[in-house]
Amino acid sequence: MGQYTRGDVVLAPLALENRGIAKTRPAVVIGTGAQDEVWLCPVSSKPSSDTPSVPVSLGDFSHGGLDLFHESYILTFRVCRIRCGEIIGKKGRLSSEITAALPAQVPPLQKPGSRGTQKTRQRPGS
Numbered sequence: 001m002g003q004y005t006r007g008d009v010v011l012a013p014l015a016l017e018n019r020g021i022a023k024t025r026p027a028v029v030i031g032t033g034a035q036d037e038v039w040l041c042p043v044s045s046k047p048s049s050d051t052p053s054v055p056v057s058l059g060d061f062s063h064g065g066l067d068l069f070h071e072s073y074i075l076t077f078r079v080c081r082i083r084c085g086e087i088i089g090k091k092g093r094l095s096s097e098i099t100a101a102l103p104a105q106v107p108p109l110q111k112p113g114s115r116g117t118q119k120t121r122q123r124p125g126s
Contacts, residue, residue: 004032004087004090005029005032006030007028007093007094008028008029009027009029009061009065009066009092009093010028010087010090010091011088011089012082013082014040014042014080016042016075016078025042025043026042027042033081036085037083041074041075041076041102043066043072043073044075045070045072048073048077052076055073056094057071061092061095062093062095063093064090066092074102079106
């Protein structure tokens with residue numbers, strides 16, 4: 001089990017569509033909880049067409065990074081909650097400026113600890 005804090009960029013199995021099919025993708029930790037859980041916002045190569053997205057580039061990392069050829073986007077309206085053990089690995093950490101600005105971008109019902117946060121589907125045998 002790893003220790004994760006707000007602003008860490010990780011790889012994790014997340015389902016973006018309602019079909020529930022998880023895909024390994026980058027995500028930003030926006031909060032942590034008791035019982036070995038983290039709240040994540042997925043990172044996508046395309047901005048959301050119907051909700052605000054936070055642009056991120058290699059210059060926005062304090063260390064590490066992603067294999068970015070173009071700007072990517074933090075999907076702040078797609079908050080997911082998973083167990084730390086499901087995280088595949090840590091890729092880097094966002095700058096303190098981006099990390100400090102993220103909570104204001106997450107809708108109140110999607111913030112860590114709220115009832116509006118969705119939990120990713122469990123894999124069989126998990």
